[in-house]
Amino acid sequence: MTELAGVRFAVFDFDGVFTDNRVWTNERGEESIAGWRGDAMGLRRLDQVGVDYLILSTETNDAVGARARKIRATCVQAVDDKLPVLREEASRRGVSLEETAYLGNDVNDAGCLEAVGMPVVPADAWPEVVPLARMVLTREGGRGCVREFCDAVWRAKREGA
Numbered sequence: 001m002t003e004l005a006g007v008r009f010a011v012f013d014f015d016g017v018f019t020d021n022r023v024w025t026n027e028r029g030e031e032s033i034a035g036w037r038g039d040a041m042g043l044r045r046l047d048q049v050g051v052d053y054l055i056l057s058t059e060t061n062d063a064v065g066a067r068a069r070k071i072r073a074t075c076v077q078a079v080d081d082k083l084p085v086l087r088e089e090a091s092r093r094g095v096s097l098e099e100t101a102y103l104g105n106d107v108n109d110a111g112c113l114e115a116v117g118m119p120v121v122p123a124d125a126w127p128e129v130v131p132l133a134r135m136v137l138t139r140e141g142g143r144g145c146v147r148e149f150c151d152a153v154w155r156a157k158r159e160g161a
Contacts, residue, residue, distance in 0.1 A: 003117070003118055003134065004101075004118065004135075004152055004153045004155075004156035004157075005153075005156040005157055005159070005160040006098075006099055006117070006118075007051055007099060007100070007101045007117075007118055007153050007156075008050075008051060008052065008093075008095045008099040008100070009051065009052050009053070009054075009089075009090055009093055009095040009099060009100045009101070010046060010051055010052070010053040010054075010100070010101045010102075010103070010149070010150075010153065011053070011054050011055075011056050011086055011089070011090075011100060011101070011102045011103070011112065011116075012053065012054070012055050012056070012073075012102075012103045012104075012146060013055075013056060013057065013082075013102075013103065013104040013105060013106070013109050014055050014056075014057040014059060014064050014067075014068075014075075015033075015057065015059060015064075015105075015141075016104075016105035016106055016122070016124075016125075016141040016142070017103055017104065017105055017122060017141050017142075017145060017146060018035050018036070018039060018055070018067065018141070018142065018146055019033045019034060019035055019141060019142040020034065020140065020141055020142030020143060021105070021141055021142065022034070022142075023061075031061050031062075031063055032063060033061070033063045033064070033067065034142060035067055035142060036142055036143055036144045036146065036147065038144055038147040039071065039144070039146035039147050039150075040070075040071040040072075041147065042146050042147035042148075042149070042150030042151060042154075043071055043072065043073060043146075043150060045150050045151060045153075045154035046150050046153060046154065048154065049153065049154055049157035049158065050157075051153060051157070052093055052095070053073060053074075054073070054074050054075070054076065054089055055068050055073050055074070055075040055076070056075075056076050056079060056082050056085060056086060056089075056112075057075065057076070057077045057078075057079065058077075058078070058079055058080060058082070058108060059077055059078070060077055060078045061077075064077055065077060076089070081111075082108065082109065082111065082112050083111040083112055083115060086100070086102065086112050086115065086116075087115070096117075097115050097116050097117060098116075098117035099117060100116040100117060100118070101116060101117070101118035101119075101120055101149070101153070102115075102116045102118070102119055102120065103120040103121070103122070103145070103146065103149055104119075104120075104121065104125075104129065105121055105122050105124070105125040105126060105129065105141050106125070106126045106129065107126060107128050107129060109129060110128070110129055110132060113129055113132040113133065114132055118134055118135065119132050119133045119134055119135075120133055120134070120135045120136075120137065120149055121133040121135075121136055121137065122136075122137050122139065122140050122141040122145035123136065123137055123138055123139055123140045123145065124140040124141055125141075135149075135152075137149060
C-alpha cells in the first residue's frame, strides 16, 4: 500500500491490539496480560524509518505501562476519550492527522479510526469498526498484528526511498 509510505506517526490501542484482549486476574486483584514478543521488533523497524509512535489506552492497568516501558513505547493511559489526545499528540509532533495511522480494534477506537489518514484494524476487530479501516490486517490482536503493520510501513518507506 503506497499510503503507508506517507505515515509519519502511528498510534496504537493496547488491549486487543498488543494483546488478544484477554486478562488474567489473581485472587489479589492483580492483572496480567499476554503480548506478542515480535511486536517490539516491529516498533524498532518504525524507529529505523523515522516513524514516531504512541500507545493510547483507556486502561489504568499497571501491566500496560510495564509492557510499554519494556518495548520502549510512549504510553498514555486512563484516557476516556482518545480522539482529543490523538489530536494533541499529533499536533505536538507537527504531524497532520492525514499522516497518522491508528491501529484499533473496538468501538471506543471508532473516532480515532475515522479521524486519521490510515485507519487500521486487526483481523479480529469488532465488526462495527472493520468498515472504518483502510487496512485490515491478516493477524489478530496479540498475535502479531502490530508487527504486521510495522513491517508493512517499514517496507513501504524503504521502497519509496
